[in-house]
Amino acid sequence: MTMRNMLDCDPQSIPLEHIDVSQAELYEHDRQDAFFTRLRAESPVHRCAESAFGPYWSITRFDDIVAVESDFETFSSEPNILIADQPDDFEVRSFITMDPPEHDSNRAAVQGAVAPQNLKQLEGVIRERVGQILDGLPVGETFDWVDRVSIELTTQMLATLFDFPFEERRRLTRWSDIAIATPELSGSALVTEEQRRAELGECLQTFLGLWQQRAARPEGFDLISMLARGEATRDLPSRPMDLLGTLMLLIVGGNDTTRNSISGGVVALNRNPEEYAKLRANPGLIPNMVSEIIRWQSPVLHMRRRATRDVELGGQTIREGDKVVMWYISGNRDGDAILDPFAFRIDRERARHHVAFGFGIHRCMGNRLGELQLRLTWEEVMKRFEFVELVGEPVRTRSNFIRGIAELPVRLHRRH
Amino acid sequence: MPSVTYITHDGVPYAVEAVSGTNCMQAAIDNGVPGIDADCGGQCSCATCHVIVDPAWSARVGPPGTAENGMLGLTPERTETSRLACQVTLDDGLDGLVLHLPEFQM
Numbered sequence: 001m002t003m004r005n006m007l008d009c010d011p012q013s014i015p016l017e018h019i020d021v022s023q024a025e026l027y028e029h030d031r032q033d034a035f036f037t038r039l040r041a042e043s044p045v046h047r048c049a050e051s052a053f054g055p056y057w058s059i060t061r062f063d064d065i066v067a068v069e070s071d072f073e074t075f076s077s078e079p080n081i082l083i084a085d086q087p088d089d090f091e092v093r094s095f096i097t098m099d100p101p102e103h104d105s106n107r108a109a110v111q112g113a114v115a116p117q118n119l120k121q122l123e124g125v126i127r128e129r130v131g132q133i134l135d136g137l138p139v140g141e142t143f144d145w146v147d148r149v150s151i152e153l154t155t156q157m158l159a160t161l162f163d164f165p166f167e168e169r170r171r172l173t174r175w176s177d178i179a180i181a182t183p184e185l186s187g188s189a190l191v192t193e194e195q196r197r198a199e200l201g202e203c204l205q206t207f208l209g210l211w212q213q214r215a216a217r218p219e220g221f222d223l224i225s226m227l228a229r230g231e232a233t234r235d236l237p238s239r240p241m242d243l244l245g246t247l248m249l250l251i252v253g254g255n256d257t258t259r260n261s262i263s264g265g266v267v268a269l270n271r272n273p274e275e276y277a278k279l280r281a282n283p284g285l286i287p288n289m290v291s292e293i294i295r296w297q298s299p300v301l302h303m304r305r306r307a308t309r310d311v312e313l314g315g316q317t318i319r320e321g322d323k324v325v326m327w328y329i330s331g332n333r334d335g336d337a338i339l340d341p342f343a344f345r346i347d348r349e350r351a352r353h354h355v356a357f358g359f360g361i362h363r364c365m366g367n368r369l370g371e372l373q374l375r376l377t378w379e380e381v382m383k384r385f386e387f388v389e390l391v392g393e394p395v396r397t398r399s400n401f402i403r404g405i406a407e408l409p410v411r412l413h414r415r416h
Numbered sequence: 417m418p419s420v421t422y423i424t425h426d427g428v429p430y431a432v433e434a435v436s437g438t439n440c441m442q443a444a445i446d447n448g449v450p451g452i453d454a455d456c457g458g459q460c461s462c463a464t465c466h467v468i469v470d471p472a473w474s475a476r477v478g479p480p481g482t483a484e485n486g487m488l489g490l491t492p493e494r495t496e497t498s499r500l501a502c503q504v505t506l507d508d509g510l511d512g513l514v515l516h517l518p519e520f521q522m
């Protein structure tokens with residue numbers, strides 16, 4: 001194959017048919033925007049014939065993404081929602097890779113754990129934990145915000161939702177980090193496939209142990225107890241790959257996404273000092289800012305569908321069986337749907353009108369929980385610190401699925 | 417000009433004069449009724465414009481369509497008379513309509 005490295009190509013002059021936005025290095029170097037701007041303008045429904053993941057279509061405009069999301073009969077989530085295929089001999093399943101009606105009953109079993117009613121009760125706990133994390137931070141010296149705040153907070157949250165042994169909580173972080181972090185699955189190089197399987201096997205064993213405890217006292221409102229009670233899910237232990245898939249969905253779904261939004265907000269505010277000034281003057285903007293941060297970061301880069309029939313979209317004919325990839329990072333920069341989309345504005349009108357949570361029946365189940373964590377984080381940060389100063393370049397994750405920030409050197413300045 | 421009353425979860429009524437042909441989501445947003453997010457802008461694909469039709473009006477308003485029904489399945493506060501406001505188009509026959517807002521939008 002003669003695949004070009006996108007980093008060596010000029011996004012303005014490269015022939016359209018050579019554009020391949022599946023290359024993880026693009027996101028590692030934050031160089032994707034110019035390619036997507038070109039695609040939205042000149043080839044919004046775009047076919048890439050040759051990539052590490054085989055041929056695929058890119059959907060890059062906001063409205064086209066909504067159209068694909070809304071038509072789950074034509075655009076199926078089976079067998080996988082990553083651009084990559086899963087290895088045949090290690091195929092995990094969960095409701096994110098199911099179509100109705102199977103999807104609906106499996107989602108319903110756990111939805112309650114993160115429904116807004118439940119979150120109201122969690123709010124006090126989360127706020128207290130955020131406060132403790134922030135109070136433990138060094139002031140006036142450089143440290144890594146990702147490790148000390150973003151990871152710590154989302155991991156504590158996850159341990160709370162699963163009622164997972166608290167001291168062992170970083171194991172959850174590890175499983176989340178390696179879930180798809182192989183070259184074959186996302187272009188990452190954190191682990192080999194062999195390592196991934198071994199560690200996910202441990203994950204499964206650990207949760208099977210917890211499951212046994214919970215099934216014996218099935219009244220809890222943690223995610224495992226809810227799965228153990230749910231009609232569509234109570235037999236999951238007899239289907240280990242389905243159990244593993246569901247666990248990975250809940251672990252990854254709630255972790256990388258929120259973590260990277262917490263980090264992304266620090267970057268966005270530092271790059272836009274006038275917005276930071278607005279925030280200091282009016283912390284009441286935080287709920288609106290949270291939506292803007294999530295749009296700006298777009299922590300989930302894509303979801304993939306499979307065409308179940310030949311279908312016309314944007315003047316192109318997508319064939320039955322083709323991979324169709326919706327690039328949320330692109331939809332969230334589409335000027336036809338979002339005014340001045342490259343600007344970060346914490347008081348943006350209709351800030352919730354973004355595609356970072358997806359749309360349709362797979363729309364993010366944890367969207368309110370993600371928002372809640374970000375809101376509480378910023379409320380507590382503003383009570384304590386005048387400035388979370390970025391003192392070096394963020395290190396970005398190499399992945400075509402998660403737009404991640406791996407390290408973020410910051411220095412804190414106390415409020416005066 | 418059909419009029420619609422939205423009653424918030426705390427029981428506060430908002431009466432709105434709407435133009436025939438607009439939908440109940442748009443009428444609420446245009447008139448600053450709180451409690452409807454409408455993240456997708458009326459495309460039946462976010463379920464954040466959930467309303468509960470007053471039982472006295474549910475026969476007149478009718479049941480949700482297939483796609484709408486699927487989206488309503490995502491909201492834990494769904495009831496017998498739940499609809500997505502963006503999928504309910506107003507006309508003079510609905511003059512006086514009463515809609516209740518859920519405590520949260522999904």
Ligand code: HEM
Nearest residue numbers: 096253254257258300356357358359362363364365366370
């Ligand atoms: C800022 C934070 C978050 C972002 C940006 C985000 C983004 C997304 C996206 C893009 C999807 C796919 C939507 C689609 O296919 O249309 C999704 C699905 C999902 N998310 Fe999130 N997510 C976030 C936080 C969370 C949290 C905290 C949880 C906690 C449980 C969670 C659980 C899920 C689940 C279970 C699904 C699958 C839903 C389904 O297939 O029906 N997410 N999320």
Ligand code: FES
Nearest residue numbers: 458460463465502
């Ligand atoms: S506004 Fe999104 S479903 Fe009605």
